[in-house]
Amino acid sequence: MGSDLTKYLRVEKLPHIWCAGCGHGIVTRAIVKAIDELGLDPVKVTVISGIGCSSRAPGYMNFDTLHTxxxxxxxxxxxxxxxxxxxxxxxxxxxxxxAAIGGNHLIHAARRNIDLTVICYNNTIYGMTSGQYSPVTPLGSFASTAPYGMVERPFDLCELVMGAGGTFVARSTTYHARHLTNVIKQAIQHKGFSFVDAFSQCPTYFGRRNNLREALAMLNWYKENAVSREDWAKIPPTERGSKFPIGVFKDEEAPEYCESYRKVIEKAMKEGDAK
Amino acid sequence: MAGSRPRLFQGNEACVEGAIAAGMRFFAGYPITPSTEIAELCSVRLPQVGGTFIQMEDEIASMAAICGASLAGVKAMTATSGPGFSLKQENIGFAAEAEIPCVIVNVQRVGPSTGMPTSPAQGDLMQARWGRHGDQDIVALSPAYVEEVYFLTVEAFNISEELRTPVILLMDEVVGHLREKVTLPGPGDIVIKDRKKPAPGSRYLPYAPMEGEDGDIPPLGAFGDGFRFHVTGLTHGPDGFPTNDPGVGEPQIKRINSKISSRREKLCKAEELFTEDADVLVVSFGSSARSAKKAVKDLRAMGVRAGLLRLITVWPFPDHLIQRIAAQDLKAVVVPEMNLGQLAREVRRCLDGRATVIGVNRVAGRLIEPADIIRAVQGVT
Structure with a gap:
């Protein structure tokens, strides 16, 4: 049971451009579901994206949207x-x-603790350009520009954002859709920089080269390899293999940038020679 | 209303005061010589007037942030120099394509590459016009005097708001760092223009041309005001959504060009001195034009019929002004500029063989002196 989520979508812009089996629709649904459950005023929500498959999502979402x-x-x-x-x-x-072309902005926004919610549709591949490796492509996996297997070490984006000072960091997957919605809700409610690493399957360009040709196979891979952060902590590092933790890794309070700057304005207006 | 008492202003300082007077309430920047004072002063002055300053992590982010702030309804500016101007180009193109009003200040220094950070140049004239991929007309203004920096910064904001377009204020190190006497106008003495806004509650098509005067410039809503509109750098239709239909895309691309080129005569400001009977014309801009003015006055005192055309608007290019003066049978056109002939190339294009163009060029930070220009003119008279 739930309310009609299509009111958050620009239904007339569908069907979307994503391939059959792509996980991005599941993540997009989780976002609008989270917005719905939080009862946010859609007029006061702005959704902003960059370039790539994920970044086409705002075009289908009925808010003020900016595709940069x-x-x-x-x-x-x-x-x-x-x-x-x-x-x-x-x-x-x-x-x-x-994490590649925009990595600098990611770490600095996290450092400032500005109140943005960043949701990374993480499919470990450049899908829009048909399958080149990204900074999170796992070691040894194949991509169109890693025909002999990936030899660069990948980022753990959650560790990266936590290291940079982000105050809310979580991970989930498209298999764990309810969990994904919940962590997005928490991220949106968090005051400060929040980051959700949303694993999203790309059977077309990642799976095809890595023995996970079917979307279902990729979802099952998430099911079998994702473990809660509590369980993750109990597995000895040498036995972790392809498993990865999901859940909320960090949820801390710290001064939020816009609020800190508002105090700068108050101070300057009081002390300065404002005209 | 009465203006302030005259006082010494640095060019970069006049830029900040002009911007604030024009209504700038957001500045994002990154430190770079010789524009840094603009960022420093914005960090002091903006919060005093309730505005926001942020030092971003890089030049690209600064340009991105001002686009975001402008779409949220706040007049926004960034400032940079040579290498930073190169880095900003992609997002300047985004602002042109998405029709986002904003002002980009480039205090030019010697290039290429890192060049000479504290020395003046005018080598970014062509980058201002052509620095981005794809076709887009651009507006660029180039002040020669500190007081003019103030008024042209106001003008840059006004044009950006009226035409929904990024506007470049093309300064140079001399004008940026020079200190000159400036009398600030009173609050009611300058005209401030604001973007057209869509009617509340209307079905908003952010890129749809309308009927009537200036109908080629659609109104711009602000994020959060209830229009729930889409902005993209993809070629888009009147509703703002991407299209691959050439029949929709071509009018959009042509409109962002023609909205500027069709207003060429209105946009092009220039200072003319003794042009009505000149048989040698000196064309220059920015700080080089200061030397050109002195040279033309000295030449007149020597009995040479020299005239000056100082371009204040450098883009769109004032073809009509050059062609009008060229109709009076010039012996030559002398073009002093601190680059290897970027302005001269445009002047030649306008003249189309009707007069010889002689460049006076320096590129390593040394200023062009009036004597250099006088020598060039004497060579053709």
Missing amino acids: THGRAIAFATGVKLARPELKVIVITGDGDA
Whole structure:
């Protein structure tokens, strides 16, 4: 049971451009479901994206939406949020968009603890350009630009954002759709920089080269390899293999950037020679 | 209303005061010589007027942030120099394509590459026009005096708001760092223009041309005001959504060009001195035009019929002004500029063989002196 989520979608813009079996629709649904369950005023929600498969999602979402340049969504979002702090600003990005070309903006927004919610549709591949490796493509897996197997070490995006100072960090997958919705809800409610690493299957360009040709096979892979962070902690590192933790890894309070800057304005207006 | 008492202003300082007077309430920047004072002053002045300053992590992010702030309804500016201007180009193109009003200040220094950070140049004239991929017309204004920096910054904001387009304020290190006497106008003495907004509650088509005057410039809503509209750098239709239909895309691309080129005569400001009977014309802009003015005055005192055309608007290019003066049978056109002939190339294009164009060029930070220009003119008279 639940309310009709199509009111958050630009139904007339469907069908979407994503391939059959792509996980991005599941993540997009989780976002609008979270917005619905939180009862947010859709007029006060702005969704901003960069370039790539994930970044096409805002075009289908019925809010103020901004589809920016490759890697720069968080920087555009910083301008929107600072200009109108009362808006809920959600950034939709992909692993290439967020962690390669846009990596600098990701870590600095996390460091500032600006109140943005960044949801990374993480399919470990450049899908839009048909399957080149990204900074999170697992070691040894194959991509169109890693025909002999991936030899670069991948980022753990949650560790990266936590290291940079993000105050809410979580991971989920498209198999765990209810869990994904819940962590997105928590991320949106969090005051400060929040990051959700949403694993999303790409059977077409990742799976095809890595013995996971079917979407179902990829979802089953998530099911079998995702473990709660509590269970993860109990597995000796040498026995972790392909398993990965999901859940909320960090949820801390720290001064939020827009609020800190509001105090700067108050101070300057009081002390300065404002005209 | 009465203006302030005259006082010494640095060019970069005049830019900040002009921007605030024009209604700028958001600045995002990154430190780079010789524009850094603009960021520093914005960090002091903006919060005093309730505005926001942020030092972003890089030049690209600064350009992105001002686009975001402008879409949220706040007038926004960034400032940079040579290498930073190169880095901003992609997002300037985004602002042009998505029709986002904003102002980009480039205090030019010697290039290419890192070049000479504290020395003046005018080598970004062509980058301002052509620095981005794809076709888009652009507006760029180039001040020569500190007081003019103030008024042109206001003008840059006004044009950006009226035409829904990024506007480049093309300064150079001389004008940016020079200190000159400036009398600030009173609050009611300058005209401030704001973007057209869509009617509340209407079905908003953010890229649909309308009937009537200036109907080629659609109104711009602000995020959060209830229009729930989409903005993209993809070629888009009147509703703002991407299209691969050439029949929809071509009018959109042509409109972002023609909205500027069709207003060429209105946009092009220039200062003319002794042009009505000149048989040698000196064309220049920015700080080089200061030397050109002195040279033309000295030449007149020597009995040479020299005239000056100082371009204030450098883009769109004032073809009509050059062609009008060229109709009076010039012996030559002398073009002093601190680059290897970027302006001269445009002047030649306008003249189409009707007069010889002689460049006076320096590129390593040394200023062009009036004597250099006088020598060039004497060579053809």
